Amino acid sequence: MSALASLPHRAVVEHMVRQVVYSRLRLPLPRASAGPNPLVVNISARHCHLTEQAVEALFGAGHKLTPFKWLYQEGQYAAKETVTLIGPRSRVISNLRILGPCRTLNQVELAYTDAVALGFEIPLRISGDIEGTASCMLMGPAGFFEMPQGVIRALRHVHMHPDDATFYGVQKGDAMRLRIGGPCGLSLDRLLVRVDPSFKLEVHIDTDEGNACNLRADTPCELLKP
Amino acid sequence: MSALASLPHRAVVEHMVRQVVYSRLRLPLPRASAGPNPLVVNISARHCHLTEQAVEALFGAGHKLTPFKWLYQEGQYAAKETVTLIGPRSRVISNLRILGPCRTLNQVELAYTDAVALGFEIPLRISGDIEGTASCMLMGPAGFFEMPQGVIRALRHVHMHPDDATFYGVQKGDAMRLRIGGPCGLSLDRLLVRVDPSFKLEVHIDTDEGNACNLRADTPCELLKP
Numbered sequence: 001m002s003a004l005a006s007l008p009h010r011a012v013v014e015h016m017v018r019q020v021v022y023s024r025l026r027l028p029l030p031r032a033s034a035g036p037n038p039l040v041v042n043i044s045a046r047h048c049h050l051t052e053q054a055v056e057a058l059f060g061a062g063h064k065l066t067p068f069k070w071l072y073q074e075g076q077y078a079a080k081e082t083v084t085l086i087g088p089r090s091r092v093i094s095n096l097r098i099l100g101p102c103r104t105l106n107q108v109e110l111a112y113t114d115a116v117a118l119g120f121e122i123p124l125r126i127s128g129d130i131e132g133t134a135s136c137m138l139m140g141p142a143g144f145f146e147m148p149q150g151v152i153r154a155l156r157h158v159h160m161h162p163d164d165a166t167f168y169g170v171q172k173g174d175a176m177r178l179r180i181g182g183p184c185g186l187s188l189d190r191l192l193v194r195v196d197p198s199f200k201l202e203v204h205i206d207t208d209e210g211n212a213c214n215l216r217a218d219t220p221c222e223l224l225k226p
Numbered sequence: 227m228s229a230l231a232s233l234p235h236r237a238v239v240e241h242m243v244r245q246v247v248y249s250r251l252r253l254p255l256p257r258a259s260a261g262p263n264p265l266v267v268n269i270s271a272r273h274c275h276l277t278e279q280a281v282e283a284l285f286g287a288g289h290k291l292t293p294f295k296w297l298y299q300e301g302q303y304a305a306k307e308t309v310t311l312i313g314p315r316s317r318v319i320s321n322l323r324i325l326g327p328c329r330t331l332n333q334v335e336l337a338y339t340d341a342v343a344l345g346f347e348i349p350l351r352i353s354g355d356i357e358g359t360a361s362c363m364l365m366g367p368a369g370f371f372e373m374p375q376g377v378i379r380a381l382r383h384v385h386m387h388p389d390d391a392t393f394y395g396v397q398k399g400d401a402m403r404l405r406i407g408g409p410c411g412l413s414l415d416r417l418l419v420r421v422d423p424s425f426k427l428e429v430h431i432d433t434d435e436g437n438a439c440n441l442r443a444d445t446p447c448e449l450l451k452p
Contacts, residue, residue: 112437113339124409124440156410179415183350184382186435187413189405209412211338212438214350 010217012038036163037201040072041221043210047097048108058083058140065100072202084139087118108151111208125152157192159199178203180213181220236443238264262389263427266298267447269436273323274334284309284366291326298428310365313344334377337434351378383418385425404429406439407446
């Protein structure tokens with residue numbers, strides 16, 4: 001199976017079309033389209049990040065993850081491989097997707113609805129900050145892998161290139177607000193800003209947040225200061 | 227099994243305490259506590275409303291629902307009885323709670339996360355407006371009951387007594403905004419106002435909305451004009 005090249009996100013196409021049309025009409029761009037990059041909002045379904053050691057324990061010695069679908073952030077992908085998550089009360093979530101490439105720590109990101117289904121409490125954490133978080137067991141075709149900690153709900157966040165941070169007037173660690181339109185629209189009041197030259201402008205929310213407002217590719221979204 | 231008398235909601239107790247304390251101190255009440263009634267925000271987990279005919283088909287001729295837990299709105303209860311919901315792709319949700327008393331139409335209220343798990347699309351509707359909505363099959367201990375329509379995501383709403391409507395300056399059918407605090411706080415931008423002399427002031431949101439912001443009994447909530 002070779003990795004699928006994703007079609008560009010609707011927000012990316014709309015951003016390009018708007019920039020061309022307004023420029024041809026010699027009109028000033030509306031604020032929401034004037035940024036250096038399109039605003040892409042994506043829902044992260046439950047998934048895990050694993051070390052090479054964990055991948056080998058689960059899939060066999062020397063096993064390497066196979067890209068299944070490339071994600072919007074450069075070099076990141078949903079792997080072909082999935083695992084079974086076994087919660088502390090022996091309830092199970094199957095087909096938990098692994099995101100690649102491998103990292104230096106093991107982390108499972110669930111929505112609260114998933115945690116309720118598994119029957120345990122998980123903390124809200126910034127990705128990577130897993131000290132003292134919930135434990136679980138993972139099961140793969142070649143074996144089990146115990147995670148003594150690392151099960152979290154990831155704090156909603158926005159990835160930004162420094163150019164985007166300058167445009168929005170924010171810095172790494174700031175909070176922003178994301179207004180999502182539509183018939184069950186809502187505003188996410190605290191959205192953590194993460195800035196890196198390798199980042200493309202993208203908001204990550206989880207399935208609870210995405211389903212609460214029924215986020216679709218054509219749902220209008222606006223990134224605002226709190 | 228006799229129906230459990232619920233403890234008062236934390237918001238009700240806090241409202242009473244605040245009114246007594248401010249009055250003893252001869253201080254004016256803060257706006258959020260000045261209303262005629264406490265603001266209670268509750269999460270409605272997936273459930274169904276059934277006709278007497280449907281209850282008899284599922285539980286046997288002459289069967290009456292048994293109150294299991296009284297809800298905040300006067301006379302409404304979660305019944306002891308639950309049913310199994312079978313979606314159009316034969317996926318199942320078991321232990322779907324019936325809310326009593328019986329109504330004149332059959333309606334299943336799910337969160338979008340439930341609909342995704344069942345593998346079908348459900349529309350966002352005002353409770354009771356079920357024309358042309360999704361179908362399902364219900365299964366009870368005494369038989370099946372087919373619902374040709376009635377599966378919806380209920381539009382988030384606030385129940386109000388006319389006194390509350392006067393205090394907030396809104397009318398039946400208006401939209402309000404609910405700001406929910408905390409580390410993953412959010413604002414629900416469109417909240418339908420429903421007014422009736424029998425209603426107690428209460429916001430109903432679903433599990434996706436409740437889990438998106440991790441609503442707990444002590445989470446600060448504020449009802450605002452849009």
